[in-house]
Amino acid sequence: MVGVDTVTPQQHAAALAEFPALQRLIDLRDAGWMFLPTLDAGGTVIEVHSVRTWPGGWADALRVRYTTDARGLRTDHTGGITWQQDGTLEEIVDELITLPAPSDRHAPQLVIAQTPMLRIA
Template identity: 30%
Template sequence: MRELRALVERGFFFQHITDDGGEIVVVVGSYGWHGFYDRIHIWGESEAVAARERSDHRPFSGNVVWTVDGTTADVARAVLELPAPGTRGAPTIAKCAPNTLWFPRRATG
């Protein structure tokens, strides 16, 4: 998928999260900016969610300034189109994170 390749080319790091049986539950990509980080959770080809959070050195702290969900291609495209932090149009106001940004209890790193 060209959108995921574009995220890798931008510098996103991807890893998979498995359940106790070793099955992949979700693929997570992340990219750090100064003061923010972007992440995308891919549950399947038709289900993904992404967010930009303020970075306070506590992963998943809930300081989400932007989210989007939809198909993997649409979500990856939205991340690619999101203005860089500090530039015109970049989101800055924190809001509640959607539940889909949290890992299932059975998932292990």
């Protein structure tokens, strides 16, 4: 798989020309988000996960399956979901970028759901 650092400017421009919504992921990367692609057995990206952490154990997350299938959420330090939305990649990235920092008095604080707990057997 080609890493971001090995992409030429021409490849970058060609990818954005073919998939303009990729710019939204670049916006998140430039804002400090970390990305974790999910690959199938052949090495093709089938899903992209991204996360940004905040002080105090808060985290924002993004899951993208396609430009029309994305989900964003924010969790508190206990794994409680305080904000969640489904939509297009562009809609969800716009919402995540404008979501107030967890310390802001206008940020969502009320837990609306619990994230599933990971079990290690």
